[in-house]
Amino acid sequence: MRLKNKVALITGAARGIGRSIAINFAQQGCDLILLDVGQDIAGVSYSLGSENQLEHTAMLCRDLEVGVLSGLADVRDVEQIELIVTEGLARFGKIDVLVNNAGIATPSGKIVHDIEESDWQLMLDVDLNGVWRMTKSVGRIMSQQRSGSIINIASTAGLVGYRYFSAYVAAKHGVIGLTKASALDYAPLKIRVNAICPGSVRDDDVLEGKMLVEIAKAIKVNEQNHESLFVESHPLNELVECSDIANAAIWLASDDAVRVTGSVTTIDAGFTVK
Numbered sequence: 001m002r003l004k005n006k007v008a009l010i011t012g013a014a015r016g017i018g019r020s021i022a023i024n025f026a027q028q029g030c031d032l033i034l035l036d037v038g039q040d041i042a043g044v045s046y047s048l049g050s051e052n053q054l055e056h057t058a059m060l061c062r063d064l065e066v067g068v069l070s071g072l073a074d075v076r077d078v079e080q081i082e083l084i085v086t087e088g089l090a091r092f093g094k095i096d097v098l099v100n101n102a103g104i105a106t107p108s109g110k111i112v113h114d115i116e117e118s119d120w121q122l123m124l125d126v127d128l129n130g131v132w133r134m135t136k137s138v139g140r141i142m143s144q145q146r147s148g149s150i151i152n153i154a155s156t157a158g159l160v161g162y163r164y165f166s167a168y169v170a171a172k173h174g175v176i177g178l179t180k181a182s183a184l185d186y187a188p189l190k191i192r193v194n195a196i197c198p199g200s201v202r203d204d205d206v207l208e209g210k211m212l213v214e215i216a217k218a219i220k221v222n223e224q225n226h227e228s229l230f231v232e233s234h235p236l237n238e239l240v241e242c243s244d245i246a247n248a249a250i251w252l253a254s255d256d257a258v259r260v261t262g263s264v265t266t267i268d269a270g271f272t273v274k
């Protein structure tokens, strides 16, 4: 029960890594505000999390006997964000943890000069600006509380380049920069800001995550055996699991990490060591 009496807001909670973090936080006694766009976004080549999937995450967490509020919001839309943040604050009275997990992997798959202006803007607006908007909304509350932990789910694409993924890579490098700069802004207010960089995370049927197969399609890796092809570049010879990310997030959210801020935790089965 490492997160008992804490309240966490998790974005992109309908499925995948977000769902895993929600369930693992609930197992640690954390009350939850779960947010997801809950519908597809024009320009993203695959289906995003649905309203039903968000409700399923909420149900799985309620079964663990924690308080759960869930709502639809697009991290591109300030009004939608403010609505759920205000509702969450009214319900729980505080927000201790913000997990900025919502993200998209496409539009991508093009050489940099072929990227459309609108595709570039979309990627940056969700994967980077969305993190800033959420920080802006919840950071105000945390600054009044004089406490808080913000956990930004970046990527190894925030540390190294990936071919034909420049918008995603730029957005995730931006998330690392935002993490470090806001860690400094917030240090006097006892708000900690840290980033987690997952490597290739195995899509999990139970968690209904879909990102890895979509990345494979975008870079034209055979989607039938994409896992074994991705594994080859990971020294530990296995892909990362969603629960690996959730375990790191529990630590960063907990009082065990009370003097950890501005850090970048890489969870990539050794991918970036080489």
Ligand SMILES: NC(=O)c1ccc[n+]([C@@H]2O[C@H](COP(=O)([O-])OP(=O)(O)OC[C@H]3O[C@@H](n4cnc5c(N)ncnc54)[C@H](O)[C@@H]3O)[C@@H](O)[C@H]2O)c1
Binding pocket: 011, 012, 013, 014, 015, 016, 017, 018, 035, 036, 037, 038, 039, 048, 049, 050, 073, 074, 075, 076, 100, 101, 102, 103, 104, 105, 126, 130, 153, 154, 155, 156, 197, 198, 199, 200, 201, 202, 208, 209, 210, 211, 212
């Ligand atoms: N899966 C991987 O291999 C991997 C690797 C490195 C980093 N990441 C990062 O981890 C995070 C989660 O990825 P995942 O693998 O669980 O992907 P996923 O597609 O399974 O889940 C992402 C969730 O975010 C939601 N979302 C997308 N755009 C949104 C928006 N504008 N507003 C609100 N919600 C939105 C989706 O609906 C979905 O439920 C992302 O930030 C991703 O970039 C994933």
